[in-house]
Amino acid sequence: MITDKVAIVTGGNRGIGLGITKRLVDSGYKVFVGARQKPEFDKEYDNKVFFQHTDVREEEDHIKLIEFAIKKFGNIDCYINNAGYSEWMPIDKIDDEFLSNILNTNLKGAFWGSKAAAKYLKKGGSIINISSLAGKRGSSNNSAYVASKFGMNGLTQSLAKELGPKGIRVNAVCPVLIATKGLLEALKTKHAPGNENPEEFISNFTKNNSALNRMPKSEEVGDLCVFLASNKASAVTGQCINIDCGVLPQ
Ligand code: NDP
Numbered sequence: 449m450i451t452d453k454v455a456i457v458t459g460g461n462r463g464i465g466l467g468i469t470k471r472l473v474d475s476g477y478k479v480f481v482g483a484r485q486k487p488e489f490d491k492e493y494d495n496k497v498f499f500q501h502t503d504v505r506e507e508e509d510h511i512k513l514i515e516f517a518i519k520k521f522g523n524i525d526c527y528i529n530n531a532g533y534s535e536w537m538p539i540d541k542i543d544d545e546f547l548s549n550i551l552n553t554n555l556k557g558a559f560w561g562s563k564a565a566a567k568y569l570k571k572g573g574s575i576i577n578i579s580s581l582a583g584k585r586g587s588s589n590n591s592a593y594v595a596s597k598f599g600m601n602g603l604t605q606s607l608a609k610e611l612g613p614k615g616i617r618v619n620a621v622c623p624v625l626i627a628t629k630g631l632l633e634a635l636k637t638k639h640a641p642g643n644e645n646p647e648e649f650i651s652n653f654t655k656n657n658s659a660l661n662r663m664p665k666s667e668e669v670g671d672l673c674v675f676l677a678s679n680k681a682s683a684v685t686g687q688c689i690n691i692d693c694g695v696l697p698q
Contacts, residue, residue, distance in 0.1 A: 454521045455677065456480045456513060458504050458561060459531030460497075461487035463628030464578060467666025468528060468673050469497060475674045478521055482513040483531060504531045504557030510564035518568065526677040527565030529558040530578040532596070533630055536589040536640040547592050554596035555603070562607055562618070571615030574681075576673050577604050579620040581692050589639045597622075601688040608686030617685035619676045624692035625650055625663050659694025 455472045459465040460481035472479045473496050481487070482502030489497050500516045502509040517524050532554040537546055558577050565575050582590060583597030604620040611618055625631060627650055635646035642649020654663055672691055675681055690696055 452521070453477045453525045453677075454480070454517055454523055455526040455528060456482065456517060456524060456565070457528045457530055458482045458502060458510075458513075458557065460528070461485060461499070463630050464623065464626055464666045464669050465528075465530040467668075468530060468578075468670040471667055471670025471674050472677075473497060475678075477525075478517075480513060480517040480524075482509065502531075504529075504561065505552045507560040507563070510561045514564050514568050523570065524565070524568055524573065526574050526576065526673075527561055527569065528576045528578065528673060529561040529600075531557055532578065534580075534582070534590075534593045534634045536634065536637060537592060538589050538639055539591055541639070542592055550592045551596055551599075554593070555599040558600050558603055562603065566607070566611055566614075566616065569611075569616050572679070572682075573615075574617040574619065574677050574685075575607065575611075576676050577601075577618070577620040578669070579604070579622045579688055581622050581624045581690060581696055583620070583622055583688060584690065584696060584698070588641075604688055605686050612685055617676075617681070619681075619685060620688040621669055621672050621676070622688055622690045622692070623664055623669050624658075624690075624695045625653060626666055626669070627663070628666065657695045658692075659697070662693055664691050664693055 455477045460469040461483045469479050479497045481499050500513050502513050577600050579600040580597040582594045583601040586594050607618040
């Protein structure tokens with residue numbers, strides 16, 4: 449059991465982020481969640497999970513989130529850039545507002561989070577970026593999201609080199625489809641694959657692509673984050689690790 453460790457999870461209030469928050473708490477972390485909507489956490493998370501209103505598109509919000517954690521516990525050990533969203537759109541329909549919002553949230557949000565974390569993390573600390581299998585390969589009507597996640601993987605590789613000499617590790621986790629509220633809403637939109645029936649789309653995708661005949665769970669992403677944040681991963685940095693039940697073996 450790890451004790452007195454402090455982690456920050458952007459978007460740790462629901463979906464994959466909540467799975468990460470839960471697994472970190474199970475491993476003894478105090479977790480600071482930054483998001484726009486205040487969640488109702490279970491009683492069991494009292495004094496273990498703390499919330500601060502955060503918009504990841506704003507650099508200042510990441511700094512305030514870290515300062516909140518440091519004021520309470522004196523240090524941070526891990527910063528997880530998880531907040532983000534997907535939305536499918538064909539290239540001819542992408543306008544400046546659409547592109548800016550997806551890049552500002554998914555990519556710029558991770559830049560600001562990493563910049564702030566790099567200032568406060570000490571030797572042995574780490575940054576984890578929740579990227580996607582979409583950061584490894586392109587797909588139709590998905591160029592903006594895919595570009596944001598390829599960018600996140602590039603950020604991960606570069607910061608691993610840049611922050612490695614200070615003893616800070618930087619890794620990314622690349623999940624495939626996990627049926628969160630955010631994904632299901634995105635899959636229902638006009639230009640998404642299987643927009644008629646997202647559940648059927650996920651089921652067919654699973655049958656045709658998954659080596660394990662299932663999709664990962666949010667908590668399994670959390671387990672990988674706990675490992676990457678720990679000393680057991682002390683030689684692992686600059687990696688973008690697929691968590692995809694064998695959809696894209698690499
Ligand atoms: P959800 O929509 O379920 O959750 C998204 C989270 O991000 C929420 O907590 C939301 O909180 C937060 N968020 C979104 N925008 C902002 C913002 N501007 N500022 C602060 N917080 C924000 O999505 P998922 O759990 O599915 O996705 C989480 C991450 O995992 C994303 O980066 C996504 O790209 C990635 N991913 C998801 C996959 C999937 O299949 N589900 C697969 C691969 C990667 P709030 O709205 O309260 O601000």
